[in-house]
Amino acid sequence: MRGEPSCPKCGGRVRAPGLFADSWQCALHGAVHPLQPIVPPGVNALTVAVDRAKVPVWMPWPLPVGWLFTGVASAGDDRAGGRATAVACSGPGPLGGPGELLLIAEELGVGLGARYAGVDGPDPAPHLDMTEAPPVKVLAGGRPTPLWLARGTPEDRAVFAGEAMGLWLWAVVWPQQCGLLMYDEIVLADLRDAGSEMDLVPCGALSPRILS
Template identity: 50%
Template sequence: MAGRAVCPRCGSEARAPTAWSSAWRCDLHGEICPLALARMPSKECLGGLLGDARVPFWVPWPLPQGWLVTGFTGAGDERSGIRGSAVAVSGPNPLGGPADLLIVAEEPGVGLGAGLAGLPGPDPGDGFASGQPNATVKVANHEAPLWLVEADHKAVFAGEVAGSWLWLVLWPDTAGALLIEPLELRDLRDPAQDLDLPFGALSPRLPA
């Protein structure tokens, strides 16, 4: 990773490694996986991220009617690889108006999903998943449960798939209606698929 990066938990500018430490740091959160500037929605920009990814880059497929892929970002550096990913998609809200969705996959402790949800810790926290799930997604023909996470002005759902946290963050909160029926997710790292992704303008919801 070169150039400017931010903390995935709070968005503050990250301090680059020095001669005394090989880790990126945040003044508030200590050692972090630095979050790169958002990548433009294109096949070339996506390809530049996938080669270093240690977590999935999830995309709903097929996309909801009228929706477009609107950008990507990843958290990590040359030493660690990408340990947190975010894919943005945007389109019409089922309940009216425009909507945005960020799909985050991350290793425990990265904090990208929790940062988007406004949580104080890096993960969903104590008591998470103690009740019945509020939604599901489909991954490889299996349903994965998601639980609602309290957040202001957006709908946030979190769960676990293949050892990584999965977060779905939707603006506005009424866009959570997209999950009335399970979304099917595909991992863009999968070399066996060649999805013809429709791209739109870069989403302003992407951090960094």
């Protein structure tokens, strides 16, 4: 686990705002929204991320049968708020074996989704062929949301991306064949609107995917 903020694009160390810069700085990427330390999953961790977030905190709700919430990440500081969120869920894959799903919501240029997707960032548009019909549609915040399959991703995962509520939405699934999960009628809830229902979220062990 990380004990201090890091760069959302590369995971490298970041320098806090100071005399010569009013934003967090990565030696490689310049000004960034810092990725906050990741803590074990639980209602408290989820509440902190939700309270900070300026973007949706997406989670399949209800969760697929046998699936658990297994981690949350947030990029941004207390001054600017969370400008990207990532929620990890884990459970049985549609073809058997374990599956992992990361849902990332982020503002333009943050780069957290591209990092988890394993592609050059910061945004998904160069990896999507939006001239073709989207293979996947989810219901995000009550709105039908098309997602396109990203090209050029590592072979161990399937990556889908699109726009929801004017922000990027990434869905990164391990292993690749577990991407079949996205072809079901997935309903995504923004946990900022969940209220007391967050106490009902079933929690599992921390996913190593959200630490990568």
